[in-house]
């Protein structure tokens with residue numbers, strides 16, 4: 001992202017220079033000023049790309065000096081997992097030492113189910129007692145996406161021509177463990193055997209026990225669980241399981257979840273969809289007859305005034321709108337076909353903006369390529385599908401895809417199935433907040449696959465620490481980023497912090513790494529407030 005912006009900026013400046021040569025004089029003074037401001041801005045941008053970037057021709061030759069790990073492992077088995085940070089394909093800088101490979105989910109000698117992990121030590125010795133677990137969502141999406149495009153020490157994000165060091169890597173704050181889970185995801189091995197997230201959590205707990213046998217120096221760590229999207233199910237269930245079945249070698253302290261699935265799609269997609277499109281009209285530029293059709297659906301399905309009834313404190317449990325269906329057998333809440341409004345909006349905007357991205361609504365033509373082939377396909381290689389990459393990180397030679405599956409089985413038939421778990425705000429999340437020191441829920445305001453205002457509804461309908469919802473309103477302009485100023489809204493009450501980020505789509509550490517960094521630093525206890 002950043003390096004593409006830099007590139008575009010350079011092209012723009014070159015073009016502007018040609019114009020200025022032809023039209024010098026006071027008439028063009030405004031353009032000249034704009035050009036200078038842009039030049040200053042691009043200068044500032046360089047600092048976001050990290051220390052190793054040279055100003056013009058990219059990286060110099062690969063460094064021979066080796067970064068030392070603040071932690072070493074005595075168990076000889078650890079050596080099998082070691083990754084030399086100067087030998088990672090296409091990474092033209094010393095990324096430092098790390099450990100990766102497959103780890104079984106139990107100590108059973110014939111265990112066939114193994115999760116792929118990549119462990120990176122912190123670059124700051126003061127954080128060496130801290131261990132942060134990261135998982136992407138899906139279900140079935142790889143945590144290596146988070147590693148390479150969101151919060152890892154190496155960034156190869158959308159549109160970047162080559163990997164760069166990530167100055168906002170979460171390894172600045174803690175040891176970090178990226179895990180491809182559950183079984184059926186990424187490089188992980190074995191046949192999926194779970195049908196809910198208690199079972200998922202039990203497998204993660206088994207994996208962690210095996211991991212700590214090899215990496216024994218990490219026993220006794222403070223521990224946090226983090227993730228995004230469908231990890232709104234995974235992370236609270238993993239934390240809940242660990243609180244109910246404590247691992248004496250890990251001291252769980254809290255969780256961080258961003259743009260999470262917290263409740264029914266009706267709540268996080270349908271109810272807030274129209275208001276979201278109206279508030280972002282310049283990227284949802286519909287014609288008036290289509291707006292009228294949408295308004296009609298919204299009015300007749302009970303969405304239009306719904307958000308005004310979500311108060312601080314709430315007046316009581318929040319009712320389901322007229323558009324809801326309820327299945328007496330499964331107790332699942334769905335949407336009446338004529339009350340679907342999110343998909344019609346997404347389909348219509350995709351016609352007038354051919355590269356509309358439901359994960360970040362501000363994207364416009366052209367399409368940014370992704371070295372992971374997600375969310376867009378790409379003409380280039382998929383990084384983790386390359387055998388040279390797989391060899392260096394001790395991964396099996398298999399067809400790797402960013403999102404794969406199925407990862408759940410149908411308990412009745414044993415065939416592919418869906419997650420049978422009840423969403424976390426209606427089940428385990430209250431217990432996790434009550435047992436944690438700090439819990440953060442984050443939401444990007446430019447995300448449309450799950451909408452921030454829907455997350456507010458989910459929070460206001462949840463009861464934790466003896467009360468329902470936040471009792472004071474989420475103050476606008478209350479979240480500030482260091483050196484940037486107001487960057488969104490936040491609120492903390494009874495152990496739960498909610499933060500909304502400007503400029504961010506679904507993958508918050510990818511799109512606004514500075515903002516995500518501050519909030520994870522807060523959860524890890526490295527700062528007193530997420531806000532500057």
Ligand SMILES: *[C@@H]1O[C@H](CO)[C@@H](O)[C@H](O)[C@H]1NC(C)=O
Nearest residue numbers: 106107108109110111112113
């Ligand atoms: C492991 O598998 C082998 C061969 O398949 C079998 O002989 C052995 O009994 C199994 N061990 C256990 C503990 O199940």
Ligand SMILES: *[C@@H]1O[C@H](CO)[C@@H](O)[C@H](O)[C@H]1NC(C)=O
Nearest residue numbers: 124125126127172173525526
């Ligand atoms: C290392 O971490 C400590 C504790 O969080 C912090 O005070 C210090 O500023 C960090 N050092 C660097 C170089 O970031």
Ligand SMILES: *[C@@H]1O[C@H](CO)[C@@H](O)[C@H](O)[C@H]1NC(C)=O
Nearest residue numbers: 050051123167168169172517
């Ligand atoms: C993270 O650590 C690197 C290396 O010490 C440093 O250059 C960078 O500024 C740090 N980032 C933040 C956000 O503190």
Ligand SMILES: *[C@@H]1O[C@H](CO)[C@@H](O)[C@H](O)[C@H]1NC(C)=O
Nearest residue numbers: 289292293294295296297300
């Ligand atoms: C609104 O919906 C009603 C029935 O659902 C329909 O008769 C009417 O034509 C619709 N109006 C618009 C503007 O789509």
Ligand SMILES: *[C@@H]1O[C@H](CO)[C@@H](O)[C@H](O)[C@H]1NC(C)=O
Nearest residue numbers: 263267317318319320426461
């Ligand atoms: C709010 O929570 C109650 C109790 O858990 C549930 O019955 C109701 O459907 C929820 N409302 C929404 C909008 O999710």
Ligand SMILES: *[C@@H]1O[C@H](CO)[C@@H](O)[C@H](O)[C@H]1NC(C)=O
Nearest residue numbers: 325326327328329330331332
């Ligand atoms: C309720 O869910 C069950 C199980 O998925 C399904 O078989 C049944 O048709 C559903 N009932 C209705 C009224 O949709």
Ligand SMILES: *[C@@H]1O[C@H](CO)[C@@H](O)[C@H](O)[C@H]1NC(C)=O
Nearest residue numbers: 286287288289290348349351
């Ligand atoms: C108005 O927008 C709708 C939805 O995008 C589209 O189906 C319809 O053709 C549009 N009408 C005109 C006149 O462009």
Ligand SMILES: *[C@@H]1O[C@H](CO)[C@@H](O)[C@H](O)[C@H]1NC(C)=O
Nearest residue numbers: 373381382385398399400401
């Ligand atoms: C992954 O690599 C295999 C060959 O090693 C190839 O057949 C497959 O198409 C690749 N998949 C993607 C998504 O690039």
